[in-house]
Amino acid sequence: xxxxxxxxxxxxxxxxxxxxxxxxxxxxxxxxxxxxxxxxxxxxxxxxxxxxxxxxxxxxxxxxxxxxxxxxxxxxxxxxxxxxxxxxxxxxxxxxxxxxxxxxxxxxxxxxxxxxxxxxxxxxxxxxxxxxxxxxxxxxxxxxxxxxxxxxx
Amino acid sequence: xxxxxxxxxxxxxxxxxxxxxxxxxxxxxxxxxxxxxxxxxxxxxxxxxxxxxxxxxxxxxxxxxxxxxxxxxxxxxxxxxxxxxxxxxxxxxxxxxxxxxxxxxxxxxxxxxxxxxxxxxxxxxxxxxxxxxxxxxxxxxxxxxxxxxxxxxxxxxxxxxxxxxxxxxxxxxxxxxxxxxxxxxxxxxxxxxxxxxxxxxxxxxxxxxxxxxxxxxxxxxxxxxxxxxxxxxxxxxxxxxxxxxxxxxxxxxxxxxxxxxxxxxxxxxxxxxxxxxxxxxxxxxxxxxxxxxxxxxxxxxxxxxxxxxxxxxxxxxxxxxxxxxxxxxxxxxxxxxxxxxxxxxxxxxxxx
Numbered sequence: 001x002x003x004x005x006x007x008x009x010x011x012x013x014x015x016x017x018x019x020x021x022x023x024x025x026x027x028x029x030x031x032x033x034x035x036x037x038x039x040x041x042x043x044x045x046x047x048x049x050x051x052x053x054x055x056x057x058x059x060x061x062x063x064x065x066x067x068x069x070x071x072x073x074x075x076x077x078x079x080x081x082x083x084x085x086x087x088x089x090x091x092x093x094x095x096x097x098x099x100x101x102x103x104x105x106x107x108x109x110x111x112x113x114x115x116x117x118x119x120x121x122x123x124x125x126x127x128x129x130x131x132x133x134x135x136x137x138x139x140x141x142x143x144x145x146x147x148x149x150x151x152x153x
Numbered sequence: 154x155x156x157x158x159x160x161x162x163x164x165x166x167x168x169x170x171x172x173x174x175x176x177x178x179x180x181x182x183x184x185x186x187x188x189x190x191x192x193x194x195x196x197x198x199x200x201x202x203x204x205x206x207x208x209x210x211x212x213x214x215x216x217x218x219x220x221x222x223x224x225x226x227x228x229x230x231x232x233x234x235x236x237x238x239x240x241x242x243x244x245x246x247x248x249x250x251x252x253x254x255x256x257x258x259x260x261x262x263x264x265x266x267x268x269x270x271x272x273x274x275x276x277x278x279x280x281x282x283x284x285x286x287x288x289x290x291x292x293x294x295x296x297x298x299x300x301x302x303x304x305x306x307x308x309x310x311x312x313x314x315x316x317x318x319x320x321x322x323x324x325x326x327x328x329x330x331x332x333x334x335x336x337x338x339x340x341x342x343x344x345x346x347x348x349x350x351x352x353x354x355x356x357x358x359x360x361x362x363x364x365x366x367x368x369x370x371x372x373x374x375x376x377x378x379x380x381x382x383x384x385x386x387x388x389x390x391x392x393x394x395x396x397x398x399x400x401x402x403x404x405x406x407x408x409x410x411x412x413x414x415x416x417x418x419x420x421x422x423x424x425x426x427x428x429x430x431x432x433x434x435x436x437x438x439x440x441x442x443x444x445x446x447x448x449x450x451x452x453x454x455x456x457x458x459x460x461x462x463x464x465x466x467x468x469x470x471x472x473x474x475x476x477x478x479x480x481x482x483x484x485x486x487x488x489x490x491x492x493x494x495x496x497x498x499x500x501x502x503x504x505x
Binding site: 012013018020022024026028032055057059063064082083084085086087088091092093094095102103104112113114115116117122127142143144 | 172173208211267268269271272276280281282283285286287288289292293295296297298299300303345346347348349350392394395396397400
């Protein structure tokens with residue numbers, strides 16, 4: 001790179017905003033669609049693999065073997081935090097407008113965790129803590145229906 | 154299998170923001186430099202392959218612009234991957250293996266500075282369950298780091314030690330962006346960026362690029378006094394969904410390392426694509442590296458992390474040390490996706 005590439009002052013560079021969007025639409029299909037429909041009803045479902053292990057959120061294919069999965073089963077709305085990190089600076093689009101925790105939460109009746117967020121103070125966060133889902137009051141069958149998780153007191 | 158070697162390399166001086174140059178202007182001098190070093194005529198390459206990302210460039214088919222930097226007239230045989238340049242090298246290696254080329258020019262580049270990189274990278278997640286939450290690359294890495302700490306794979310102290318070692322090693326690397334570090338004890342006093350990660354645990358945001366020339370057999374020997382032979386190369390991916398993976402291990406690295414023959418001889422150095430400090434112990438373990446193996450003598454991505462190039466640069470750093478005679482056998486690793494999802498392993502050797 002030429003020497004002046006790093007030394008040229010910012011004031012010499014013309015700037016303009018660029019909003020980049022890839023507005024794809026997807027159909028959700030029989031498994032993901034069923035999960036989103038359950039969210040609209042304020043509940044969770046998972047899917048059983050060939051060994052009877054319950055994956056939640058459900059996927060159409062076994063992540064290890066690739067086998068088709070079809071057996072949807074109910075899963076609880078409370079669960080346990082397996083891993084967490086703290087999100088101090090909230091970015092556009094994230095579920096909450098104030099600092100929160102990212103978590104891997106394993107819902108009761110599931111054998112895998114799901115990634116979501118917990119609305120709690122930083123000092124309240126701990127692996128092994130119990131959390132419950134907080135749903136939106138008006139639900140439309142999208143991931144936005146699940147607002148976050150909150151500590152079970 | 155045909156013998157294929159890296160015979161020449163070049164890279165940019167990596168910077169936080171190459172504000173005054175576009176991608177073509179940034180990579181063209183590097184391509185010029187590597188062509189001159191290789192001794193191959195500008196129009197003599199049988200194949201050209203590049204790696205870059207439209208998500209960083211902000212426009213579709215952005216790599217077409219960069220072909221201006223290689224002079225694509227008269228027409229050339231050319232390809233592109235929307236991946237790190239290490240995978241462009243892999244495609245070129247396959248092209249040579251199939252007998253369709255004896256020489257190849259490979260380059261990759263990225264300018265991450267114009268946007269909010271951690272947010273842009275949230276678009277790599279599963280589009281149904283994860284992407285709607287907009288988890289940044291740092292958020293996801295922090296979840297992985299917590300899991301690794303809980304599993305006893307590493308500790309915040311060990312991670313600070315890795316940051317210190319990497320950035321002080323980079324003092325000898327003229328292309329690095331970060332070339333110094335406070336002592337680990339002082340690093341541990343810093344505030345969390347994303348608990349359990351502190352700023353020093355994260356690779357910097359970097360603009361830069363890299364280029365290499367591959368040649369086969371006697372062609373490589375005639376152009377380079379000590380070619381860096383690619384003795385094994387393989388890439389494997391773990392599942393896309395973060396929640397179905399054990400983030401404290403990397404099965405795909407272990408498979409690729411076995412296929413590439415990492416254990417078939419002593420490893421002197423390893424250049425690992427560690428975008429976060431906790432990646433190093435996970436990779437060391439998955440690769441089966443002993444404590445005597447020097448990791449990231451260049452400083453690694455923790456000292457300079459140009460997206461789309463940082464993986465190919467790992468191969469360059471091993472190859473350079475083979476070219477100079479400093480080492481005889483090393484391993485290079487490149488990664489793509491979140492939390493070490495997709496991994497490429499190459500074993501490079503010098504002769505004599």
